[in-house]
Amino acid sequence: MISRLRGRRTAAHQKSNPLAGLTVPTGAGLLTCRVLDPVNEPVRQAEFTVTDGNGRKIVSGETDPFGTIVAMVPNGEYRLAVSADSFSSYRGSVSIAEDGQHAGLGDITLQIAPSLPLPAPGEWEIEPAHSRIGFIARHIGLARVHGRFDNFAGAIRIGETIEQSAMHVIIGAASIDTNVQMRDDHLRSADFLDVANYPTLEFYSDRFAHRGGNNWAISGALTLHGVTRTVTLEAQYLGMGNGMEGETRVAVRASTELHREDYTVNWQSMLARGIAVVGSSIKIDLDIQIVPKG
Template sequence: MGLTARIRTRDGWAVSHAVVTLTDMTGAQVLRAEADAEGAVRDTTPLAPGAYTVIVTAVGYAPAASSAIVTASGRADAGNVTLARQGGTELPPPGPWTIDPAHSSVGAVAQHLGISSVHGRFTEFRGRIEIAPDETAKSRVEAVINASSIDTGNAMRDEHLKSPDFLDVVRYPEISYLSTGLTPAGSDRWTVHGELTMHGVVRPVDLNLAYLGTGADPWGGTRAAFRATAELHREDFAMNYNQVVQAGIAAIGTTLKVELDIQAVQGETLPQA
């Protein structure tokens, strides 16, 4: 008996400090519970059968409300409740934002032997976001990655990826991205249109961008968080190396899934921390 729920952010993290309030159809509060460290609510207060409203609040997040039905068993499951950061339905305040590499990640996933995945990341990069004051579509993103900073957790594989078979970092030491436009794709999602320069080839690449919210940091600044994904094909960037193993299966897949988790600090520079 009682109420169960799981409180999560839009990117799947538990909200451990969330408070869940249950009200009946008259608006009277019948239950109040706090999520545990895993974002779970497991309250055993007996509930009378009927319709209720579940209200979830947490500092720094927009409140969420949903309906719940308590069955004859005296329990209700609110399921997964997703909270959006305050300000999560629009882009951050206008002006320049500087990407913080220490609290961001640039990763890629490729298929290996047709049965598993190899995860890699670039450890050195820099970037800037310019939020346009009036027309969101005119906002800009630019980023530069040090191609030789590739890290897949295997030194031999990393050296091969740096070789002319793949990134050819001696001839092409940087990978760059420059946006050309922004199209809304939902209340807190956008498609970033831009051009990616890699291995000496320039191709149009769209990023699927989710804005996760804005908040203060411990150094007196303001930060915004984003998550973006894209799909790339190696042959589009003249990286055609392939070793075929038994049964015609390629050792390394030709498709790369790019995953970006970005924190940006408001202003032209990063805090000295």
């Protein structure tokens, strides 16, 4: 009877403690916490880093859908840093002193970060020397190919509110550059971008939606390969500063994902084992600085 009772208690404890089944090696312990917003909702995909006393990174990652961090680290003294878009960063200390110790920090609440000052209404333009339009594509289903477009220009009209703004960007298709001449020539050919018939890519938007904090969604029409589709840029406003000549500069980082089939870029050359040479999805990353026009 006593053994059955102990068994039930052990099973109940394991059910209430999801970490009970983890095997922690000798000389290590567990660091756990939950990351919440000011209304006690979990913060998903918050980035965390655990460093030792010398500032060396021990482990890093993202919170799970429930805002949870679980990290197994050697015994020692550590610093935990947590950051997430639209929130102020958190930094704290934690110690693992004994083998198998569970250092639970409980709930960490991230505060909403103050919004950065917004640029003044008026006409602005992209400053190409300090901007970049890049992309990442899969090659033969394995490696990632990094590339960029070197020739582009853009005009931005900042409205009385950011939601009333608009932008128009033109990219020279022939300026594609992946650092491999043979591949770039093929990408410019009729198999892909067909730059002879479609010399530019164009993006126009007049739909700016605030996502909270310094994050915005910019939805508009992207014309590529003669086809126009709606695309949404997930943009992070990085703030304003002054250049070397005293000019005002505004920085924005943005990203989106394209599917080449949406733009009738359907080249399906295959390798011997049937692996597509270029993947279907292409991630676009933009680092943009704009300056007042004129």
